[in-house]
């Protein structure tokens with residue numbers, strides 16, 4: 485067991501408070517990771533705000549990166565001292581996992597949002613014995629240490645910065661995977677990306693890698709559109725003042741080949757469906773509010789797919805993204821702003837205002 489420091493919310497809507505927690509020794513299939521950096525993702529903020537029911541008090545955080553400091557008896561894939569990025573949990577045994585789609589694992593919701601460890605993995609504990617929940621996305625990495633299944637970590641090179649590795653395990657692989665695995669984007673194509681936070685910007689970079697000719701980024705925050713331009717958007721659209729349909733019509737008269745939506749906003753989705761060509765794909769990443777609707781007539785002749793983690797296999801996608809970054813084709817560093825761990829509230833506030841696209845918390849030495 486190690487006594488760690490974690491950012492705990494005691495109830496939905498409460499601030500994160502740095503609190504001592506006990507992180508147990510690994511079960512047979514687990515590794516304990518000394519977290520060095522952890523990204524903040526919109527899902528953390530949504531869950532903290534009560535958007536999805538998880539028990540409290542809980543340790544959130546699901547974009548951890550760090551150094552393996554203990555391994556379970558059955559672990560052979562990583563060893564103490566290895567540097568790793570952490571990703572989502574999957575069961576490893578269902579039909580989806582078995583066919584190479586762990587993001588679509590039949591137990592995905594239970595394992596990532598259920599706040600209960602997988603069988604054989606010990607739970608986080610509070611030093612005073614009071615209730616404490618963890619296992620968020622199988623990791624709960626808003627903490628100096630995290631217990632995670634070995635199959636949910638990917639090794640990273642010794643010289644690759646933790647603050648760039650952290651967001652690979654969720655937002656970056658989600659945006660990139662949406663383009664690469666959930667659409668048929670080919671060289672010369674036209675793609676629209678609605679909302680250019682970290683996920684949307686990752687989609688923009690993936691579209692560049694895929695050779696798309698027109699990469700149209702839509703947002704209502706000028707600073708984020710600026711970043712989108714910097715990572716390869718060929719056209720930016722301020723959704724408040726420009727009509728996406730006109731922009732697309734001028735560049736690709738038949739319509740866009742694909743739309744990646746990270747907004748979940750029905751009016752934005754409806755406009756993008758009108759800008760999408762027949763046979764084109766709308767890949768929806770945001771989960772929306774639950775009572776949203778878009779007229780079915782807009783779907784005639786179009787494909788719509790709901791994206792989960794970009795259908796990524798983290799042990800493949802994370803090294804692939806690192807290799808692209810090294811060759812200069814995936815400029816991740818333009819997304820990341822670092823904050824000390826104890827500035828988590830400032831980091832979240834900056835993410836909400838758009839001052840930071842991808843805040844990454846860096847742990848003290």
Ligand SMILES: [Zn+2]
Pocket residue numbers: 574575576577578579580581582586588589590591
């Ligand atoms: Zn599974």
Ligand SMILES: [Zn+2]
Pocket residue numbers: 525526527528546654655
């Ligand atoms: Zn996430």
